[in-house]
Amino acid sequence: MTESGNPSQPTNVNEYTSSHIQVFEGHEAVRRRPGMYIGSAGEHGLHQLVYEVVSYATDEHLAGHADAIDVTITPEGGIRVADNGRGLPVEVEEPTGKSAVELELTELSFGSKPHTGYGVSGGLSGLGLCVVNALSSRLTVEVHRDGHRWTQKYEKGTPVTPLTRNEETSEHGTTITFLPDADIFETTRYSFATLSERLQELAFLNGGLAVSLTDERPERPVRYHHTDGLRDYVARLNPYPPSLVHSPAIAFESENEDETIFVQVAMQWNTWSQGEFRSFANSTRTREGGAHEEGFRTALTDVVNDYARRQRHVSADDEDITAEAVHEGLTAVVSVKLAHPVFEGATRTRLSNPEAEAYVQEVVSKHLTDWLDHHQNEAASIIRHILNAPTGHGRR
Structure with missing residues (x-):
C-alpha cells in the first residue's frame, strides 16, 4: 500500500490528445434543458458554470501538470479561469476536420481526458467545458501549448472564429473567459462570497494547489x-482554541495499491458545538453522504469502543459507546479521490462506490488506532469527552 503522497503521477503531455475525445451530441440539448446539466437556471446553476471550468483545471493539478488556478470576475460580470496545466489539445481531429479545442467546447463528450490517476475532480466527466460554452453568450479560449498561443471565440456555443495560432511562447496552460447567457439564467450576477467559499474549499482539498479569486467589479x-490541507480546513471550522478537546487535529491519508482510491481525513473534537461533518468525492461536496461517509462512521465508532475497552475507560460489562456520543462535538472532513466515481442523481451529492466504503473503513481503522495508541494523553481527553456527551454511554 502506498501512503502519504500525490494520488497521481505526471504523464507525458503527448498522452493527452484529440483521440481521447468521444462525441455524443451537440450543444443545443444543453440550451434547451440547462437544469439537466447544471442543476438549475438560477444562482446555483450560474455558479456551477465556474465550478465546471475550475474542475477541468483541477484535473490538470491531479494529473501533476498544474499548481495554480486564477479565477477573475470581470468588470462586465463574466468569468475568466486560467491554469498553468498542459493546455487543451490543438491538433485537428479526423474525420471531423475540427480542432481538439473545438470538439472539447462544442460536443458533449465523456471522459475526454486520458486516465492519469484520477479522471475527474467533481465536474461533469468531460461534459463541463461544452456545457459552459453552450450556456454562455460569449466565450473565448486561449491556449498556450506546442510553442504558441492559440485563440478562438464562440457565441452561444458556436465558433465564430477559427482556432488561430498566434505568437510563439514558452508558457503552457488554458484560459477560458465566458459571459453567462442572460436569456437562459434568472440572474447573471456572481456572488464573490459564494465563489470564495468554494475555491477555498478546493484549496483545502488539493494540497499544493494555489487558487486565487479576483473581483474586478471593484x-x-x-x-x-493551504499547505496543511484538511488539517487547515478543520482549524477553520473549529475557530475557538479554548474549546478544543485536543490539538492539533488528527490527520492522515492513504492510497490503495491500485492507485484508484486516495483517502484524506482530518478530525478534531471540541466542546463548543455539536460537531460538523463534511465529505467530498473528487473535490465535490457530497451533501447527501454515501459510501465514504458510511465507512468513516463505522470505523470511527468501532475504533473508539475498542480503544476505550482496551484502556479500561469502559468495563467489559458496559454497553458500547453509541455512534451519537462518538460524534458529539466532532468536526471532521473526509475526502476521497476515485478513478471511477459513481454518484446518485444528477446533482452528484451522494457517492455509491462500495469499494470507497471498504477502503475508508480500512484506512480509518488503521490510522486512528495508531494515533490513539501513540497519543495517550490526548486520547484519554477524547474518551472522557465522549463519555460525558449528553447522548453518550452514561456520564462518568
Whole structure:
C-alpha cells in the first residue's frame, strides 16, 4: 500500500490528445434543458458554470501538470479561469476536420481526458467545458501549448472564429473567459462570497494547489494556498482554541495499491458545538453522504469502543459507546479521490462506490488506532469527552 503522497503521477503531455475525445451530441440539448446539466437556471446553476471550468483545471493539478488556478470576475460580470496545466489539445481531429479545442467546447463528450490517476475532480466527466460554452453568450479560449498561443471565440456555443495560432511562447496552460447567457439564467450576477467559499474549499482539498479569486467589479483579490490541507480546513471550522478537546487535529491519508482510491481525513473534537461533518468525492461536496461517509462512521465508532475497552475507560460489562456520543462535538472532513466515481442523481451529492466504503473503513481503522495508541494523553481527553456527551454511554 502506498501512503502519504500525490494520488497521481505526471504523464507525458503527448498522452493527452484529440483521440481521447468521444462525441455524443451537440450543444443545443444543453440550451434547451440547462437544469439537466447544471442543476438549475438560477444562482446555483450560474455558479456551477465556474465550478465546471475550475474542475477541468483541477484535473490538470491531479494529473501533476498544474499548481495554480486564477479565477477573475470581470468588470462586465463574466468569468475568466486560467491554469498553468498542459493546455487543451490543438491538433485537428479526423474525420471531423475540427480542432481538439473545438470538439472539447462544442460536443458533449465523456471522459475526454486520458486516465492519469484520477479522471475527474467533481465536474461533469468531460461534459463541463461544452456545457459552459453552450450556456454562455460569449466565450473565448486561449491556449498556450506546442510553442504558441492559440485563440478562438464562440457565441452561444458556436465558433465564430477559427482556432488561430498566434505568437510563439514558452508558457503552457488554458484560459477560458465566458459571459453567462442572460436569456437562459434568472440572474447573471456572481456572488464573490459564494465563489470564495468554494475555491477555498478546493484549496483545502488539493494540497499544493494555489487558487486565487479576483473581483474586478471593484477589484477584490483573494488567494488561497493551504499547505496543511484538511488539517487547515478543520482549524477553520473549529475557530475557538479554548474549546478544543485536543490539538492539533488528527490527520492522515492513504492510497490503495491500485492507485484508484486516495483517502484524506482530518478530525478534531471540541466542546463548543455539536460537531460538523463534511465529505467530498473528487473535490465535490457530497451533501447527501454515501459510501465514504458510511465507512468513516463505522470505523470511527468501532475504533473508539475498542480503544476505550482496551484502556479500561469502559468495563467489559458496559454497553458500547453509541455512534451519537462518538460524534458529539466532532468536526471532521473526509475526502476521497476515485478513478471511477459513481454518484446518485444528477446533482452528484451522494457517492455509491462500495469499494470507497471498504477502503475508508480500512484506512480509518488503521490510522486512528495508531494515533490513539501513540497519543495517550490526548486520547484519554477524547474518551472522557465522549463519555460525558449528553447522548453518550452514561456520564462518568
